[in-house]
Amino acid sequence: MPEGDTVWYAAHRLDAALAGRVLTRADLRVPRFATADLTGRRVLGVTPRGKHLPARAEGGLTLHSHLRMDGAWRVYSAGERPHGGPARPSGHLRIRAVLGNAEFTAYGYRLPVLELLRTADESQVVGHLGPDLLGPDRDPAEAVRRLTADPARPLGEALLDQRNLAGIGNVYTSEPAFLAAVAPWLRVAALGPGVPERLVATAHRLLEADKDRPDRPTTTTRQKRERLYVYGREGRPCPRCGTPVCKAESADRVTYWCPDCRRGGQGARAER
Incomplete structure (x- = not known):
């Protein structure tokens, strides 16, 4: 299972690619949020919390993901073919989320936890956590x-x-x-x-x-x-x-x- 350092590394790669940029593509491939449309919203930041990955967007929304055993986020330049793309259809099916802007596209693979919630409700998924050893709340x-x-x-x-x-x-x-x-x-x-x-x-x-x-x-x-x-x-x-x-x-x-x-x-x- 990815640990705090791996999640921190993934979050900061996502933050560098998405934060401050407007989403031109947003595809959440889970039934509950399949119709959610995040395009046109600016990503405010991706800040790790323990093993959790909250990505905040304008309008008070947070895309929360957790990698657990097999999940991963990968970032590609806009237009670059992701691993498991058209050349490997079976790999394409493993992609659970796509977030893109004019410069980069982030693909979430095999994400066991992917949910869209109000930023004001983030405590429902991370409020139980103790001090984050890599976070600003380290105590x-x-x-x-x-x-x-x-x-x-x-x-x-x-x-x-x-x-x-x-x-x-x-x-x-x-x-x-x-x-x-x-x-x-x-x-x-x-x-x-x-x-x-x-x-x-x-x-x-x-x-x-x-x-x-x-x-x-x-x-x-x-x-x-x-x-x-x-x-x-x-x-x-x-x-x-x-x-x-x-x-x-x-x-x-x-x-x-x-x-x-x-x-x-x-x-x-x-x-x-």
């Missing part, structure tokens, strides 16, 4: 307060809860937990002093470093297979101690950790 103290509000909750579950911190997914759960040397299933109450603060700060640092690029490294190595500490590295040696990395799956959650590096509530210092 580390509030994020820590929410993260630790339920002491009996497993750490990984608390980190993934968007009501606590908006923008964190499986990658930014496993990697900060590894860097803090704590197990993802550890109860929040068992975290040592300063560990919640360090987890929030590390998650923000990694997201901030990766938001302007399409890939997602958390290490400094240039080797592609070593760009992440533990995520996606099941069975491969831990970069800290050499122990094979473990993996656990539950529904849409995937967690990776080193069985020897975790130290209960005691965090070990590890630099990026």
Whole structure:
């Protein structure tokens, strides 16, 4: 599932192509909004909120999308053929939204959430979110307060809860937990002093470093297979101690950790 950095990257590409320009083409390919006409409206901006993508237009309207597992937005120059266009009809069917102006056209692929609502009603879809680690509302103290509000909750579950911190997914759960040397299933109450603060700060640092690029490294190595500490590295040696990395799956959650590096509530210092 795309995480906060991926959504931020997509939103800013959309904002650069659409904001301040009048829509000359707007096609929403979902039954509920198929007849909605946004042409002639100026796009005011696309500002990410956690994993959500609200695009605001004149007249008090917001086009809200969420990428979930497979969604994506792609931007092309006006007149450029999109991937999955006429040459690949089956790909064309995956396009759920088209927003175009005189210079650019944005195509939304496989968007599982696409809805048009009043801007005044945006809180109905994003009002439940906690502090956005990449947003202007970033509030580390509030994020820590929410993260630790339920002491009996497993750490990984608390980190993934968007009501606590908006923008964190499986990658930014496993990697900060590894860097803090704590197990993802550890109860929040068992975290040592300063560990919640360090987890929030590390998650923000990694997201901030990766938001302007399409890939997602958390290490400094240039080797592609070593760009992440533990995520996606099941069975491969831990970069800290050499122990094979473990993996656990539950529904849409995937967690990776080193069985020897975790130290209960005691965090070990590890630099990026």
